[in-house]
Amino acid sequence: MRAAVLGSPIEHSLSPFLHRAAYAAMGLDGWRYDAFEVGEDRLPAFLAALDGPWAGLSLTMPLKRAVLPLLDSVSELAVEVGGANTVIFRDGGAHGDNTDVYGIEQALAEAGVPAPRSALVLGGGATAASALAALRNLGLGEATLAVREPARAGETLAVAERLGVALRVERLDKLDALLDVDLVVSTLPGRAADEHAVRLARVPALFDVVYSPWPTAAALAVRQAGGTVVGGFAMLLHQAVRQVELMTGRTGVPVEAMRAAGEAELSRRSAPAG
Template structure:
C-alpha cells in the first residue's frame, strides 16, 4: 500500500467518460487528506487500453476503470485480488513497485452502501441485468449470506454465464424474462437504464423489501420513487459510487476518507 506522501497522478478511464463523477470525489478526497495529487477523466476504449497502460510513467499511482474496461483489464495487470477473481472484472488498478495490481472495490463498496441504509441479511434477491455490475452485486450479497437469486433480463441466454458463476458460489439462481411477474425477494437490484424498467417499478416494489438502483443521474429514478412511496429502503448508485471511491482512495494513497464526504462533494457540485 502506498504512503500517499509524494505527488501522484490518477485518473478514471472509460468510454464515454465525460459524465463521470469520479474526478469530483477523488479531488475532494485529496483536498481532505492534504495531498497534492491530480485526478482526471480520460476517454479510453477496450482497443486503446493496452497502449494507454504501456505509456504511463512512474508518476502514476492508480486508475479507476468504468465501462467498457472492467473485464478486458483483468488480462492486462500483473496481479489481481480475490474479489477480481470471483467476478472476472476489476475497477481499480494500483501501480506499485513497477507492477499493476488489479482490484474490485464495487463489491465491498456495495456492502458498505447496503450497511449504511440498514440493508442486511439479504437471503433472496432479484437482479435486473447480467453484466459486470450485476455480478459484483451477487458477489457482495453472497458474502453477506445470499441463498437464492433471480436474474431478470430481456434475453435469458445472455444471463446463463453469470447464473452458472453464481451457482459455483452456492447460490441458487434462476433466470426470468423482464416481462414475467417478479418473485418475492428481500432485495431488488437494478442495473438497467431507468426507462427500460419504468413500467414495472410500482409492481416490483410490492414484492421486495428494499431497492438498490445503480443509476444516479437523473435521480430519483422511477424505481427509486416507487420504492420511496412504498416505504422501502433505497440505496442509490451515488451511494455505491461514494463507497467504492473511498476504497479506491485508500488503495491508491494508503489513507482513508469517509464515503459521506465524497457523496456530499458531488451533491454540492450540482
C-alpha cells in the same frame, strides 16, 4: 502522484469530483486525478504508455473485464466477479481489484437494509456480477437473475458458479412472478427499470444503481409504498472511498467530504439552465 478514471463515455463521470475532494481533505497537495476517454481498443496502448508516478486507475464501462488479461496480478474477488474496476501500481506492476462489491455492501448497510434472505437481480452485466458477490458476502447462497435474453446470461452464470451462488435465470418479462423477495437490485441502465415501477412498488427494498437522474420512477414507487430505497450514488461513493484507500495506502478517508462534493456536482448538473 497521478490517478485517473478511464472509460467510454467518460465525460459525466463523478469520480474526479470524489477523488479530488478526498485529496484536498487529506492534504495530498501533490496528487492529481484526471478523466480519459478510453475504449477497449485503446486500453492496452494507454496502459503501456503510462510513465511517471502513477498511483492507480479507476475503470468504468466497458473496461472492467477487458483489463484483466493486461494486469500483472488480480485479486481473488476480481477474478470471481470477472472484472476489475481498480488498478493499483506498486512494486513495478499493475494489480487489479474490485471495489464495486464493497460499495454495494456499504450502500446497503448505510441505508439500514438487513441481510436479505432472498434477492432478485435485474440485468446481467458487470454490476450484476458485483451485486451477486455482495449478496454472497451478506450470506445469501442463492438468488434469481432477471434478464431480457436468458440465453445471453452465460457470463453471469459463470460468475455465480465461481462465487458459489445458486443462480436461477428468468426472463425480465416474467417479473410479476419473481418479486416475492426481500431485496431487488436493479443494475439496468438509465431509466430502464422505470417501466416496471408499478410492479416494483410491492418489494420491501430496492437498490437501483442509477444515480442520475435521481430519483427514478422505480425508486419513487418503492419509497411511496413504504419500502426502503438505496440509490447508485451511495455505491459510487463507497467504492471510491475504498479506491482512495488502495491508491494512497492511507485509512481515514474523508467520506463526508467526498459525499458533499459528489452531491454538489449532481445538484449543479440537475439545475435548470440559464
